[in-house]
Amino acid sequence: MRRALKMVVDPVSCAGEGLCAELFPERITLDPWGYPIVSDEPLTPQLMEHARRAVDMCPHLAIHVMDAPVRVPTPTRRGGDGPGPEPTRAEARIVAQLRGGGPRR
Numbered sequence: 001m002r003r004a005l006k007m008v009v010d011p012v013s014c015a016g017e018g019l020c021a022e023l024f025p026e027r028i029t030l031d032p033w034g035y036p037i038v039s040d041e042p043l044t045p046q047l048m049e050h051a052r053r054a055v056d057m058c059p060h061l062a063i064h065v066m067d068a069p070v071r072v073p074t075p076t077r078r079g080g081d082g083p084g085p086e087p088t089r090a091e092a093r094i095v096a097q098l099r100g101g102g103p104r105r
Helices: 019-023 045-057 089-098
Strands: 003-009 028-030 036-038 063-069
Touching (some): 003 045, 019 028, 019 045
């Protein structure tokens, strides 16, 4: 499994001051309440300096750079970029229950 550096936010520590988004707008945006929304894209070497600055300047130490697994697209039955394989019956039942449309036990 491939790994890459990604940014994560500790939502408990974050106070929503927005400094991180000012320092690193390439990967961090703010929600309507001022809390960061971090891109799930891996950090490139060109962006590491900006990411480290945002981490170092966070007044609540809520932003971190972590080594994380990278999702690799799985091949589909149809080939190309179409949707993945059909869900199993068990998976379809779980999705239906989560959406409120299936039987509950």
